[in-house]
Amino acid sequence: MTTDYIAINHWIGQGVRVLDLGCGDGSLLAHLIETRNICGYGLEIDPTSIHTCISKGLNVIEQDVNSGLHNFSDNAFDSVIMTQALQVMRYPHLVLDEMLRIGRECIITFPNFGHWRTRSDLGFRGRMPVTEQLAYQWYDTPNIHFFTYSDFEALCCQRNIRILHRQCISQGVIDRCLKKVWPNLFTETAIYHLSR
């Protein structure tokens, strides 16, 4: 089980209603069904991923988050999750608002563009970073917004979003030691638990 799953698992109650935006092959949903007995739905647009979810018996709905979530009523879900996809959204701030409208809480994970490795790629090498989290060349990437841990904190503050929990994940030993002091510099993946 990956570290981000452990964090997400902590913030999800037993038997709650969960919506996973951009659920991919449904592995997070399947994990939460197994460990938390959730009633879960995933939104996805990739036909192969949708087929995989259907074959696993997961609830998957073909819907593009970029086209809005207006078909879901206020507080329709206990928790709305988006893992590693906010940077792909056309209007991340509006998606965030919508997530907090249809869910009592939401959980977001994103790659921190402020990590020292991406900074050094851009700052010293003068090249757009290609890392494990951001594994695309600049000319062929679904990632259209690059933002940092600090950017996201500022956005939450500006839009009066309550941060219930935050967790920083890094793989390297040094990163793991220093992320508590300088999270913006040493966090690879940021995980936020939010509410209004």
Add this chain to the structure above:
Amino acid sequence: MVDISEPIKLACGVVLDEHQLMVETYGTLNADRSNAILICHALSGSHHAAGWHDGDRKPGWWDHYIGPDKAMDTQRFFIVSPNNIGSCFGSTGPTTINPATQHPWGPDFPPLRARDWMESQHLLMQHLGITCWAAVVGGSLGGMQAMRWSLEYPEKLLNSVVIASAMKLSAQNIAFNEIARRAIKSDPDYLAGRYLENDRVPRRGLALARMIGHVTYLSDVAMAEKFGRELNIGNFSVGEKDPIEFQIESYLNYQGDKFADDFDANAYILITKMLDYFDLSREYQNDPVAAFKHASCNFMVISFTSDWRFPAQRSREITDALVGAGRNVSYAEIQSDQGHDAFLLPNTRYEKVLGGYLSRVADQLEASTA
């Protein structure tokens, strides 16, 4: 032919003491009778859903999806495909004899609702000794039956597969149906529906009704690709005054005439009204979420991008209501330029989605049987 000797009380209050259903089945019912799928046909469908009969020009109407290794795999499922009452392929309906008068029912056949088809299918289910369908599957009006089943007999199906359907028809849908009915009634041979007793058939009206319907089942793109402005006869050269016929004209006329040979005008009127009357949540304070709270099965909802008779939005509404009711549901919107007819036609992604869903259903059945 299955004789249903149990009386059936129709939604309109009329009781049919007994009725007959033409039924085809494919595959083998397993020992614990758990692998049965009910196929619900739409407006013009019949019991002949798959395979070839002697003299067939075409296989059954859903042959692309029913058979060995197909989406509805007859090696794993026992597939039950009835022709429903009020239709005209041998089951009790306007063309069969009314026992009270010894004449064909004709226009006196009682008005039907989708729930009447479901009740008749339920009697068939008991006749076959099946206590729970592995799935009820249908497209268009068939999807309406699959949804009705989930509300009326929640404990008697595990899965409801709703394809290119809607919780109720739109005003535009009803309008097209009324044009079709008017076309039939305008035919001098219609004789207020008593044409069979007078050895007449309102072929012109029925053909016209079908031609209108057929256009709405196709998409602009599909028609352009298949026919374009190609000519069947004649040409546009200066000096030519021979008649000119576009391919689409001859195609539509052919389809209309063929339909007029195969289908019954009273049945067409009866079943289009049944479509118009269907409203899933009417008795649930018009709240589809409240309606689906009565269901307990899993749902698979499928729509097609170019379907303008039952647009994808109608299927999204079904899906939203199911999510709101906390039901298990998956939804796929299949890219297709074939219009409403797409649910009958080959489409790789559609096959994968339907086949993938039902294969999972079969896996679970087989695991619980083993």
